[in-house]
Amino acid sequence: MSVVSLRQQHAQTAAEVSALVHQAVAAKAHIEVKSVGKTYHAKTGPVTALEAIDLTIHRGEIFGIIGRSGAGKSSLIRTFNRLEDVSEGQILIDGDDIGRLRGAGLVGLRRRIGMIFQHFNLLSSQTVLENLALPLKAAGHKRADIEHRARELLALVGLEGKEHVYPSRLSGGQKQRVGIARALMLEPEILLCDEATSALDPETTQSILSLLKEINTRLGLTIVLITHEMAVIRQICDHVVVLEQGLVVEQGPVWQIFGKPQADATRSLLAPLATQLPVDLQQRLKQTSAGGQAVIELVYDGDSAREPDLGAIAAALGAHVELLHGSIDRIQGHAQGRLLVATAAPENRITQFLKNSRLFSSAKVVGHV
Numbered sequence: 001m002s003v004v005s006l007r008q009q010h011a012q013t014a015a016e017v018s019a020l021v022h023q024a025v026a027a028k029a030h031i032e033v034k035s036v037g038k039t040y041h042a043k044t045g046p047v048t049a050l051e052a053i054d055l056t057i058h059r060g061e062i063f064g065i066i067g068r069s070g071a072g073k074s075s076l077i078r079t080f081n082r083l084e085d086v087s088e089g090q091i092l093i094d095g096d097d098i099g100r101l102r103g104a105g106l107v108g109l110r111r112r113i114g115m116i117f118q119h120f121n122l123l124s125s126q127t128v129l130e131n132l133a134l135p136l137k138a139a140g141h142k143r144a145d146i147e148h149r150a151r152e153l154l155a156l157v158g159l160e161g162k163e164h165v166y167p168s169r170l171s172g173g174q175k176q177r178v179g180i181a182r183a184l185m186l187e188p189e190i191l192l193c194d195e196a197t198s199a200l201d202p203e204t205t206q207s208i209l210s211l212l213k214e215i216n217t218r219l220g221l222t223i224v225l226i227t228h229e230m231a232v233i234r235q236i237c238d239h240v241v242v243l244e245q246g247l248v249v250e251q252g253p254v255w256q257i258f259g260k261p262q263a264d265a266t267r268s269l270l271a272p273l274a275t276q277l278p279v280d281l282q283q284r285l286k287q288t289s290a291g292g293q294a295v296i297e298l299v300y301d302g303d304s305a306r307e308p309d310l311g312a313i314a315a316a317l318g319a320h321v322e323l324l325h326g327s328i329d330r331i332q333g334h335a336q337g338r339l340l341v342a343t344a345a346p347e348n349r350i351t352q353f354l355k356n357s358r359l360f361s362s363a364k365v366v367g368h369v
């Protein structure tokens, strides 16, 4: 049964959808990266971009790659369609070692893998239709078939009627839609996206992400996505890998990596998402308890046994609880975030409460107000 029909038939909640997607894709590895190393031989000497990378990307999932600039993200993704060859190890697609492909085999591989880029890479002297036609023309398709497919895809990406427009007349978001349509012309099974939304404003980013998600669900494409925007990963990826200086520092389901980042690199990438203490609270916060209420920070890392339950918190403290600040997000059906609550509960009761790990992932008193 396909992921899509599974979703439609049974899915009730986001958590169920997420579980079903993972069940459905768990069995089928699409891209396997086995002990991959990549060294560039620059004029200044060898540069090691990737070392001993092991990864499995499953069919039909959206897989995110994050890491600081120079971490090796582009180098890695470019080995999937042999824009770069690995220096060590193997890339398997559907179990086949793509390193062995030559001539027609390599052309076939590149047809199975579409790619979109940060700066769209459209030919400015060609219309939208001509840009879309290029990959099919090169593959020897008939003009009528090419036009038919191009019109179908322009409808899919929401650009009907733009066939004869030149790229310079399009907005960034529209250009990326053309880029996506062009990448889909050869009916690929994998779509590689290298910072595909980085040149777009937040609203346009949202619309492109929705489009990618739709393509993933409707066409069943496996999508591999590099981004420096953590919000993009949080929104549409199933799994994520964090690269640091050419090494995998952690990987797993997005909710797990975002909820409990283990590596320093991950924590610093996620830092912009973490909510700081609001300024007014910071100014009011005292470290002595004299006469005030304790401010408790409660962290939820997405473990579904510990959903934010204010009633249970108040009951455990045996006192009134005031919610001062907080944000809870839901990633793949898991509640994650942080709440700041104030309570006048006595100190011994708070000490007892802080040991009650059933109610939160971690908690501490950050001061008094």
Ligand SMILES: Nc1ncnc2c1ncn2[C@@H]1O[C@H](COP(=O)(O)OP(=O)(O)OP(=O)(O)O)[C@@H](O)[C@H]1O
Binding pocket: 040, 041, 042, 047, 048, 049, 067, 068, 069, 070, 071, 072, 073, 074, 075, 076
């Ligand atoms: N063609 C090349 N020749 C030599 N060194 C290269 C080449 N391409 C990349 N590198 C080096 O390999 C390392 C990884 O580069 P890569 O472009 O994969 O990083 P990245 O994670 O995509 O970074 P960014 O976020 O800036 O795009 C860097 O040290 C880079 O300078």
Ligand SMILES: [Mg+2]
Binding pocket: 073, 074, 075
């Ligand atoms: Mg890059």
